[in-house]
Amino acid sequence: MKKLFKYIGKYWILLILSIILAGISVVLQLYVPVLFGNAIDEIVAAHNVDFTQMWIYLKQILLFVVIAAAAIWIMNLVNNRMTYHIVQDIRSQAIRHIQKLPLSYLDQHSTGDIVSRIIADTDILSDGLLLGFTQLFSGVVTVVVTLIFMFSKNVWITLMVILLTPLSFLVAKFISSRSFTMFKKQSETRGKQTALIEEMIGNQKVVKAFGYEDKASKRFDEINKELKEYSQKAVFYSSLTNPSTRFVNNIIYAAVALAGAFLIPLGALTVGGLSVLLSYANQYMKPFNDITSVITEMQNALACATRIFDLLEEPEEVNDSSEVLEKVDGNVDIDHVDFSYDKSKSLIEDFNLQVEPGMRIAIVGPTGCGKTTFINLLMRFYDVDSGKICIDGKPIDEISRHSLRKSFGMVLQDTWIKSGTVRENINFGKPDATDEEIIRAAKEAKSWDFIRRLPQGLDTVLHEDSISQGQKQLLCITRVMLCLPPMLILDEATSSIDTRTELQVQEAFDNLMKGRTSFVVAHRLSTIRNASLILVMKDGKIIEQGTHEELLKEGGFYSHLYNSQFQAVS
Structure with missing residues (x-):
């Protein structure tokens, strides 16, 4: 709730207007019982009924009810506007925040789960906020004003009501703490379900090609069963709250009636006064009953808000400089770079490379050797653990990411x-x-x-x-x-193109790469014969480097890789 108030505060004018309207509606509704009590006292006066005065009270009652109804209607419009503006702001911040999150976060969280937080969880939050605003503002004003009116009628009965009230809070607290846990698990499981659906539908051709339909259905059934169990438990626990608090509140109501019945013969209270106190006791407890009746939606909303704020509070990419690369020559210097995704498992160790402007660097090696990781470091999708990478003598962690990435043209295997x-x-x-x-x-x-x-x-x-x-x-x-762009990165850029078109595109790339520093990741070694320098990587290290002819003469790992691609299949 504290985190939500940061967004609510932006619409303080609407908030104050809603509170004022709530106050008007509540005060008028609570003054109606006073008028009813006065009208009743006119009827039970000794051998005399003042119909003229009674009609005045009834007309006032009608007028106040109409004004209160109009105030409630306008308050609901204001609350709707405020709620949906708040949710719009949260969604907008979430999508902007995702653009600034490090790729490591996006790699570790499924797309479906992130989508679920931004779409489904914020929808549920908006429903809970709307109910919360309506009940909260009216409820607080109702409690305060009711107590004032009750004190004006009888101090001792009012004190008794106040002393018994904490019982209702304790019961609600005990039950709602359990329902919140279930709603949080429900929201997390819904995210898993969305992720699975997105994964299966997005890759339906692969699913069908490998006959994975039954296994996909079983995985969905397991998550669906889990979601059903959490949902049932959440609703069960939350549904206990309202009846339990109503039971406590009915005890308070009965205590007021009993105390009043003893006070009337003593002359300390009139029949009309008792009817007013009973009405106020009911009004006083109504906010607690109303809030606990929508506790399911509110608990669900707060559980969803937790997931949304978890996303919003993820640390953004840090150490982004404002310095911009101007007139890039394409001089790249990689000095003793170490990096690993999992700090317990080393990947790239003591990587060193000097690239002069206009050079065409080809990077080859077996799957998992660190070729794409090297590209990720070059583009600052990930930051190095130690060492440094410099462009034209400037360390890339001292250059703005936007400026750095704008200096590279990038074509990946994944389109x-x-x-x-x-x-x-x-x-x-x-x-x-x-x-x-x-x-x-x-x-x-x-x-x-x-x-x-x-x-x-x-x-x-x-x-x-x-x-x-x-x-x-x-x-x-x-x-x-x-x-x-002044520099190029091609990561299997022609892997999905037919051979004839590939030759034509390769010719266009050759023209484009003239005078530009280029990094080419290739599995088809025939496409990199003209590279200025070929780096052969294995287990995160450069094990060989040289031109195509030089590496073939050495008869090492590259020679083995190259010959194996053209070896006749017996």
């Missing part, structure tokens, strides 16, 4: 297409590019042939499955061709 037009997918890194520039880049990347055959050309809207994997990769290459 990514956003939902949008072909134009929007190509000019992703250069939004102000003209159509002429886009078409030129598309022709160089050999993607123009299929783009111009699309229904609306550059204006064709693409989705994840609109085009083939090879066409996606060509669009990713086109992005880089459009930006013309």
Whole structure:
């Protein structure tokens, strides 16, 4: 709740307006019993009923009820506006925060779970906030004003009510603490379920190809069963709260009636006064009953809020400098770099490399040797554990990440297409590019042939499955061709393209790489024969380096890898 108040405070005008409206509605509703009590006393007066005065009271009652109803209606509108603005702010901050989180967090948490926190959990939070605002403001004002009115009628009965009230709190506290734990587990399990659904639907072709449908269904059933059990327990515990507190409150109500019955014969209280006290005792306990009746939604909302704030409080990427790279030459110096994802398992150890401007560096080696990790360090997706990487003599941890990454053009084996037009997918890194520039880049990347055959050309809207994997990769290459960055990183950039197109794209890359420092990760060694320097990596270390001819003459690990790719299969 303390964390939520940080967002609520931004809308303090709406908050104050809601409290004022709650106060107006509550005071008028609570004054109505006084008028009823006065009207009753007019009826039971000795041998005389003052109908004129009684009608005045009844008219006042009608007027106050109408005004109170209007105040409640406006208060609900204000609470709706405030609630949805708060949830909008939380969602906006969450998506901005995700952009600033280190990749290590995103690698360790499933996409489905993160999506569940931003979408489902904030929806549940908004429902709980709406109920909470409505009940809280009205409830607090009701309790305070009721006590004032009750003290004006009888001090001793009012004190008795106050002394018995903590029983209701203790019962609610005992039960709700257990329901909160269940709601938190329910929310976490819902995140797991969303992650599994996203995983299975997103990879449905693989699931079907390997006959994984039954196992996927069993995994879902297990999580679904877990979710059902937590949900049932959460609702069961929370449903006990309202009846339990109502039982305590009914005891308080009965105690007021009993005490009043003894005071009337003594002349310390009138019949009308007792009816007022009974009405106030009921009004006083109503906020507790109302809050406990919606405890399920509120506990669920707070459990979801915990997950949202866990995400929002994750530390962002640190040590980002404001320094910008200007006129990058492409001199890269890697000095005694160590890095590992898991600190108990070493990966890259004492990595050293000096790259002069315009050099084409090829990186080869078996799977898991650290090739992609090296690219991650170069782009500062991860920071080194020790040592340093310098661009044009400047350590990259002293350069802003945006400036560093803008200096590299990157094409990965894993392609990514956003939902949008072909134009929007190509000019992703250069939004102000003209159509002429886009078409030129598309022709160089050999993607123009299929783009111009699309229904609306550059204006064709693409989705994840609109085009083939090879066409996606060509669009990713086109992005880089459009930006013309000073340095290049190609990580199996032509892995999904047919051989004929690959040769054409390779020719375009050769032209693009002229005068640019380039890092090429390749499994097909035939594509890197012209590299200025080939680094052979194994177990996170450079075990060989040299040109293609030099490494073949050495007859070492590279020679073995190269020959094995062209060895005839017997």
